[in-house]
Amino acid sequence: MPPRSVVTGRSTDPRRRFAEELRLLRTQRGESLRQLGKALGWDASLFGKMERGQTIGSPEVAEALDQHYGTPGLLLALWELAAADPTQFKERYRRYMSLESEAVSLWHYAVALLPGLLQTEGYARALLSAGGLTGDALTRQVDARIARCEVLHADNAPQFRTILSEGVLRTPLADTSEWRKQLEHLVAMGERTNVAVQVVRHDAGLHALTNTHTMFLRLPGGSTVAWVETGYSGELVQESASVERLQHAYDAVRDLALSPADSRKFIIQTLEEVPCEPST
Template sequence: MPQRRLVTSRSQEPRQRFAEELRRLRAQRGDTLRQLGDRLGWDYSLFGKMEKGETLGGPEVVQALDQYFGTPGMMLALWELASGDRTQFRERYRQYMALEAEATSLWHFAVSVLPGLLQTPGYAREVLAAGGLKGEALDQQVEARMGRRELLAGEDPPQFRTILSEAVLRTPLRGPTQWRQQLEYLLEAGEQGEVTVQVAPFCAGLHGLTNADVMFLRLPEGRTVAYAENGYRGELIEETTPVERLQRAYDSVRDLALTPAESRKFILRILEEVPCDPST
């Protein structure tokens, strides 16, 4: 029996198909590239490059597109096929990002790295490069991470609290200028009404969150979920008992942490210790 031919005008090459679907969805919505960029919080030129097949964008960008166009998971699946990397954006992290977008408040603990929501481009680039990314993939991930900061810059942002282990602030970037910019941005973010920054100093000793970053998401229906991440894997936790256990550990760390005012002074002292960049 002869093989059945696929009757469709759409490309079967993954990268072209991804670009075609993005053009089709935008046209169907009646948006210009600039309007799409304004509504999603990314530079409109990124979407132009994506529609031309010049770049695929990062997973956070594609997740935002799925939410905006009402195509849950479709664009992300095409993106995974086009990028050839099905491990980069695992199912549970997809779920986490969808929940993060609708959360009314977020509580975070950082054991070694600043949360993505408070990273500068220079910090994000060095952290992602240390994880092995380079070239176009690195550029895409940095741009996507910067786009995520829009979550705290909207008209009705969720409340966000982060408790930073002192180790986070004692691990500088290689470039003093970039590190100074990151610390200044952290101080600036802490002055926003919906953002609270605290530091858990070394003298606080061991505690229940010593080995992992944790983010708690308070959802509109009143339930709380958690996302715990170490250097090798992340896990979305939705069951009530383990979430409550992690919350108790978080509460104990918050009791040990410096107050927001004390934390600000602590960060200012570290900023004063940053050497001047000899190249400037």
């Protein structure tokens, strides 16, 4: 069993530090990437990318590596530091945005918030304000988000499917008039031929994506990547086996969702429950 390394002492960059530890533990064990992949059941290319700092993988992978190397909690702690690093998050998100602009189709699951591609200006402003943005910075971010929505209206618009947790529709804006506009916009977008909106009711129970926002991007060459986001980090998933596992989870959630037609009725019912503004 290799000795447990001290978390501090080499690179201070969280992502690089994680990659260094992975390489060290494997070389101390005398394993090849192929042997490691066979032992843990993941594609060897994933571990190669993790050791090169191209991806940090998932917490499940970090936990499996901790068990394999006999370093309980060490790699998971380093993974959490790497995932929380804001510099790396921005880098990964820029890469995701670039791929989103190229995608020929997109599949999305929402835990608590509407996807940016379906947000109205009022919804985007309220959401970004809640995140702490103000003034010119807020205006720039709102404008950028609304500009992204135009991709669904282009002549060669990609196919877009979103599956919304019922919680998304049960979290209204404080401004009821803006909330009505958002729900009306959601209904209208669901009528477009390139957009499908589905809802997963609360009574569908727990499922594999209960706490994970997920977006799949099918790229022009036929490959698919995924963006997975929780409350504290986001990760671009490109390794094929990992993407496939996420797709199986997504398909299972889709089986639980209302049909697009029934989802439209549910959204309209939610809209009818929004209080009308008092007349003046």
